[in-house]
Amino acid sequence: MKRVVLFLNGTDVNGKVFMVTHSVEELLAAASVKFEIVAKRIFTPQGGEIEDIKLVRDDDVLYVSNGEDFILREQNKIARCSDWVTLNVGGKYFSTTRSTLINKEPMRVLEEARFYGIEGAVSILEEMAIDEEKREKGTASLTRHDVLKAIMCTPISSELRFQGVNLVGADLSRLDLRNINFKYANLHGCSLEGANLSGCCLERADLSSANLEGAHLVCVKMLCANLEAANLHSCNFEDPGGLSAIMEGVNLKGANLEGSNMAAVNLRVATLKNAILKNCDLRSACLAGADLQSCDLSGSDLHEANLRGANLKDAVFDLMLTPLHMSQTIR
Structure with missing residues (x-):
């Protein structure tokens, strides 16, 4: 048959x-x-x-x-529909799923695609070959499903560790991720909108371009973390118990922290160049030695904040809620 x-x-x-x-x-x-x-x-x-x-x-x-003559289509092309891949290489067609094609020597098919000049096929097959290589090496990015599975399989009394794990682009929005160890983890471009990251260790983690809008970051440890161009709009860093979020040396260059509650946060020697801190609560925050060049602090509350040694060149302090005293900025 x-x-x-x-x-x-x-x-x-x-x-x-x-x-x-x-x-x-x-x-x-x-x-x-x-x-x-x-x-x-x-x-x-x-x-x-x-x-x-x-x-x-x-x-x-x-x-x-339905009776008309054959309509000549351009030869040597690739058409993708959902997970299906249809290849026409030199007049010979391959119609299969991406996963099946991966298991049938994608590099060999890639060589054929290059030989016959199927440019559309080359880019897709290269992507598939790279993904398969990552899976074989165990370096592929984890997904929301993988994280949820790990959370559900870990007892409340045990520490969940994602140290050094690749989570690039993962959707972790609105998840309860409290007290997880993300040290050195790659969270570039992650969606963490509304997530609860209280008590997490994010030391030296890469959160550049991540979306943390409305996230809870109470008592986080972000020593030397990279949050360049990240969105932290309306985040909460303040602990009712009085413990500070540790963000010494963090890179927040170009980040958006507008409307965030950052009372008593430790941002010593942090990089906040071009960052947006409009309408932030920075009462008693430590910004000693921080780079605040061209930072927009308009409308923020800096009552008793420590700005000694901070770089305030071109920083904006319009509509301040409380007066900024010289003793806060001079060593």
């Missing part, structure tokens, strides 16, 4: 798989029902019309028309 993949004449999407019957007429009748047309002719990818069912081979890709 043989099977074929049929496409409507002139298209390479929404194909249907058919079992080869006893005659071309029976195959045309089945195609008429599936495609809701009056199928009259079947063609090979090269435009040859099939009149005898014996000429059909197993796994052939064919085109069906």
Whole structure:
């Protein structure tokens, strides 16, 4: 028993798989029902019309028309539909899923794609080959599903460690991630919107370009973490018990912290160049030696904040809630 993949004449999407019957007429009748047309002719990818069912081979890709002539499509192309990949290399078609193609020597198919100049196929196959290499080495980025599974499998009394783990681009929004060890973890571009990261160790973690809008960061340890260009709008750093969030040496260059509650936070020698700290609560915060060049602090509360030795060049202090005393800025 043989099977074929049929496409409507002139298209390479929404194909249907058919079992080869006893005659071309029976195959045309089945195609008429599936495609809701009056199928009259079947063609090979090269435009040859099939009149005898014996000429059909197993796994052939064919085109069906309702009487019109074959529509010549550009050869050597790749069409993707969901997880399916259809390759035409030198007139020979490969129709399979991405995962199946990976298991069938993607590098060999990649070489063929390059040889025949299928530029669209090259980029996709290169991506697939890289993903497979990462999976083999165990360096592939974890997903939300992986993190949830780890959380559910870990007892409350045990420490959950994601130290040095790759979580690039993962969606961890609105999750309860309290007290997890993310030291040295790669969280670049992660979505942590509304997540609870209280008590987490994010020391030297990469959170650049991450979205932490509305996140809870009470008592976090962010020593020398990288939050360049991160979105921390309306975050909460203040602990009712009086413990400070430790963010010494953190890189917040260009970050958005507007409206955040940062009372008593430790930002000693932190980099906040071009950062947005409008309308922030920075009461009793330690900003000693911090780089606040071109930082927008308009509307913020800096009552009893320590700004000794801070770089305040071009910083904006408009509409301050409390007066800024010289003793706060001079050693």
